[in-house]
Amino acid sequence: MSLYALGDLHLHFQVQLKAQRQLTDPVWQGHEERFRRWCEALLRPEDTLVLLGDHSFGRKLAECEKDLDYIRALPGKKILLRGNHDSFWDAKKTVQLQEKLGDELLLLQNNAFLYRDYALVGTKGFTFEGPFYLNRQGRIIDWDREKEAEADRLIEREAERLRLSFEAGKKLGARKFILFLHYPPTNIREKSSVFTRLAQEYGAEQVVYAHCHGQSRFHDSLLGMHGGIRYSLVSGDFLNWKPCKILD
Numbered sequence: 001m002s003l004y005a006l007g008d009l010h011l012h013f014q015v016q017l018k019a020q021r022q023l024t025d026p027v028w029q030g031h032e033e034r035f036r037r038w039c040e041a042l043l044r045p046e047d048t049l050v051l052l053g054d055h056s057f058g059r060k061l062a063e064c065e066k067d068l069d070y071i072r073a074l075p076g077k078k079i080l081l082r083g084n085h086d087s088f089w090d091a092k093k094t095v096q097l098q099e100k101l102g103d104e105l106l107l108l109q110n111n112a113f114l115y116r117d118y119a120l121v122g123t124k125g126f127t128f129e130g131p132f133y134l135n136r137q138g139r140i141i142d143w144d145r146e147k148e149a150e151a152d153r154l155i156e157r158e159a160e161r162l163r164l165s166f167e168a169g170k171k172l173g174a175r176k177f178i179l180f181l182h183y184p185p186t187n188i189r190e191k192s193s194v195f196t197r198l199a200q201e202y203g204a205e206q207v208v209y210a211h212c213h214g215q216s217r218f219h220d221s222l223l224g225m226h227g228g229i230r231y232s233l234v235s236g237d238f239l240n241w242k243p244c245k246i247l248d
């Protein structure tokens, strides 16, 4: 039994694609087929696949049906996290959405799922992504304070949701945690955040995140071991569509 993760499928079987990168960058060409083949080669029915958000470019659920069918048809148990593009999924109506989707797609929002003796916990997360203002040497000298204040409100709400998820994991009897976030836990000028502090507080062994696309963004946040916690970026284009094994 193994646990795999990947984020940012950005499927669009039913809507016209406007994302320039996805139209031109070779890493995105035929990515649906490449990811499906990797999953079929690696995953067994007893395995679990966590998809870390930005599942679909569809705006409403009716525009995402084929994308969700594609995910349903992948091998293993599927757990889905919300990304910033997933407008078909209103966080406050997750229970109703879960009823509609059925138990082949499990939604991770204010809850937790057991994997062996671990609780899989998570939330979309958030981080302030600028704009940052640079000097001639390319060093950050200032940033948009208004946007930062807006981001702080979203970060606070997401931290509350994450706390609910950790507590749900504890109620399931788990004392070991793997934390999934759609957004990176920190931005380019941070070494820590409320998300890294919650990971420490609850003793998470790993923090797994996505959202960062393209070479220039792959090193925006923490990678490898920090404070005894392993941080991994699993956005699909970073992994070249091969799901990342998180646990055996």
Ligand SMILES: [Fe+2]
Pocket: 008, 010, 054, 083, 211, 212, 213
């Ligand atoms: Fe994305």
Ligand SMILES: [Fe+2]
Pocket: 054, 083, 084, 085, 182, 211
């Ligand atoms: Fe995203």
